[in-house]
Amino acid sequence: MDQTDPAAVARLRATAHPVRLRILSLLTAEAMSAAEVARALDLTHANASYHLRQLHDVGELVIESEEKVRGGVAKRYRYDATREVPDRSSGIDDRISYARATAVEVERRLHDAARGAASSSDLEAWVPVETWHRALDLLHQASHLLHAAARPAGTPGTVHVSATTTAFTMTGGLDGEDVRWTPTEEAPR
Structure with a gap:
């Protein structure tokens, strides 16, 4: 019998994307709105909003605050890596997808690596x-x-x-x- 937690699979699939990994890293330091994420990562506002919703819907992001902006409401999202989260176990294909997305993100970061202390x-x-x-x-x-x-x-x-x-x-x-x-x-x- 398959004991894979469907919620864990959804979380892993939602984070198995290089842009979403960048968003999680960005929102570790401060809460940001979709517009701020879009500017920081050079994305369209619609693209940033989509990725933020995907991450929020699976519980990876919390809404820290809401503020009125031009007749609408802007949500400020935050990622808290220290919070308790349910078991992240899932199938091997989902874990491999996450590993591939992580590898793409690490490669992007390596292009911006500076000389100095490092560990691998x-x-x-x-x-x-x-x-x-x-x-x-x-x-x-x-x-x-x-x-x-x-x-x-x-x-x-x-x-x-x-x-x-x-x-x-x-x-x-x-x-x-x-x-x-x-x-x-x-x-x-």
């Missing part, structure tokens, strides 16, 4: 379960640290960075509850 790693290995859990804890903490510290573009005293991680268990080793992971401590603020 790739590994497929067999490690003790305790080591795996510790590594996932550290990745989780680093991700939450960076998301919590994100500031609007160009803020004095900030550096423009890119951070992408993907870590998962492979088949052939322990599975089930033996390798499940829940963060062991609160992410740093």
Whole structure:
């Protein structure tokens, strides 16, 4: 029986798009309206609105505020990567689509990479379960640290960075509850 959560699949499909990944990154630092997102990412207002609605409809964005603009209402959206979200498990095809979208976005960012401190790693290995859990804890903490510290573009005293991680268990080793992971401590603020 397929135990894939339809809501998790919808969330993954909604984020498996390079423009939407850019929007999530942009809205980590500050809430923005569709017009502001369009200007920041050089999109049409209609295109920005469409992508924002797609992300909001699957719960990836929250509406932080609404303001009256020229007889209408402009919503200001925000992405909170530290909030509790339901399980993101989904089928392999959806996870591959997300990985491809992420790869396109990382390639775009690499064209804008500056000289200086960086880290890159790739590994497929067999490690003790305790080591795996510790590594996932550290990745989780680093991700939450960076998301919590994100500031609007160009803020004095900030550096423009890119951070992408993907870590998962492979088949052939322990599975089930033996390798499940829940963060062991609160992410740093």
